[in-house]
Amino acid sequence: MNYTIRQAAEKFGLEPPTLRYYEKEGILSPRKTETGIRIYSEEDMDQLEMVCCLKATGMSIKDIRRYFDLCAQGDSTVEERLEIFNQQRLHILKQIETLQKNLAKIDCKIAWYKGKHHIK
Amino acid sequence: MNYTIRQAAEKFGLEPPTLRYYEKEGILSPRKTETGIRIYSEEDMDQLEMVCCLKATGMSIKDIRRYFDLCAQGDSTVEERLEIFNQQRLHILKQIETLQKNLAKIDCKIAWYKGKHHIK
DNA sequence: CTAACTCTTAAAGTTAACTTTAAGTCAATA
DNA sequence: TATTGACTTAAAGTTAACTTTAAGAGTTAG
Numbered sequence: 414m415n416y417t418i419r420q421a422a423e424k425f426g427l428e429p430p431t432l433r434y435y436e437k438e439g440i441l442s443p444r445k446t447e448t449g450i451r452i453y454s455e456e457d458m459d460q461l462e463m464v465c466c467l468k469a470t471g472m473s474i475k476d477i478r479r480y481f482d483l484c485a486q487g488d489s490t491v492e493e494r495l496e497i498f499n500q501q502r503l504h505i506l507k508q509i510e511t512l513q514k515n516l517a518k519i520d521c522k523i524a525w526y527k528g529k530h531h532i533k
Numbered sequence: 534m535n536y537t538i539r540q541a542a543e544k545f546g547l548e549p550p551t552l553r554y555y556e557k558e559g560i561l562s563p564r565k566t567e568t569g570i571r572i573y574s575e576e577d578m579d580q581l582e583m584v585c586c587l588k589a590t591g592m593s594i595k596d597i598r599r600y601f602d603l604c605a606q607g608d609s610t611v612e613e614r615l616e617i618f619n620q621q622r623l624h625i626l627k628q629i630e631t632l633q634k635n636l637a638k639i640d641c642k643i644a645w646y647k648g649k650h651h652i653k
Numbered sequence: 654c655t656a657a658c659t660c661t662t663a664a665a666g667t668t669a670a671c672t673t674t675a676a677g678t679c680a681a682t683a
Numbered sequence: 684t685a686t687t688g689a690c691t692t693a694a695a696g697t698t699a700a701c702t703t704t705a706a707g708a709g710t711t712a713g
Binding site: 466470488491502506512516518519527 | 583586589590608611614615618619621622625626628629631632633635636638639640642643646647649
Binding site: 537538539549553568569570571 | 689690691
């Protein structure tokens with residue numbers, strides 16, 4: 414099934430100009446009708462899902478582009494791509510760890526405020 | 534114990550200009566010598582630690598400022614401050630959840646790449 | 654058939670959070 | 684005493700990731 418730019422954007426909570434921006438940055442290239450209108454295929458949607466996943470875990474547009482450039486280069490880059498995902502995996506684990514540490518600080522502060530609240 | 538701007542910055546992995554920037558934004562105000570040199574007290578350092586915690590969990594400089602403005606207003610704002618922390622707590626939990634979902638996707642991709650790697 | 658809507662492009666504008674620069678003062682060392 | 688290095692200020696510059704604008708073309712409803 415195919416999607417218009419509006420439908421594709423909506424599916425991932427993005428705006429159409431954002432998809433055009435991604436395209437300009439070289440990380441997405443849907444086919445176009447003779448009159449220049451973009452058509453997003455299932456494959457494009459899968460790619461866009463990966464873009465959102467990498468973006469949500471802190472990868473820059475530039476590095477996401479680098480990943481898709483490697484994909485386009487074919488099987489010779491499989492190991493390098495695997496390495497990118499291994500790195501991203503570690504990066505995510507570190508982010509979760511940092512958030513949990515800060516959550517503990519916040520919880521501590523909440524406990525303190527609750528105490529203060531009772532005294533009041 | 535007191536800290537120079539350099540020492541204070543280093544303790545939190547920041548640069549001196551960043552601390553001056555925070556000060557300009559109204560979220561930190563160390564005392565100064567007669568000649569204008571900043572001196573960070575333990576209390577300033579505690580405050581800076583909270584700035585880093587809130588920043589690391591996604592709060593904007595503007596909202597961090599708002600929190601410290603409430604602190605400066607005294608006990609009447611305790612409940613509002615507690616609410617800020619409760620919200621931030623939920624925000625952190627949501628971030629962790631999102632990261633975990635994306636981690637699962639990445640792990641899936643890694644498994645796929647490892648399979649492909651073996652076939653090669 | 655015309656009005657309203659959605660698409661197109663290229664380019665300029667926005668925002669947050671710094672970061673750098675320029676010009677200068679102050680403290681300590683050779 | 685001269686110079687080196689850390690501090691100061693205000694203001695301009697940077698970067699990423701959009702977002703908005705302007706001008707125009709194709710599509711659909713009445």
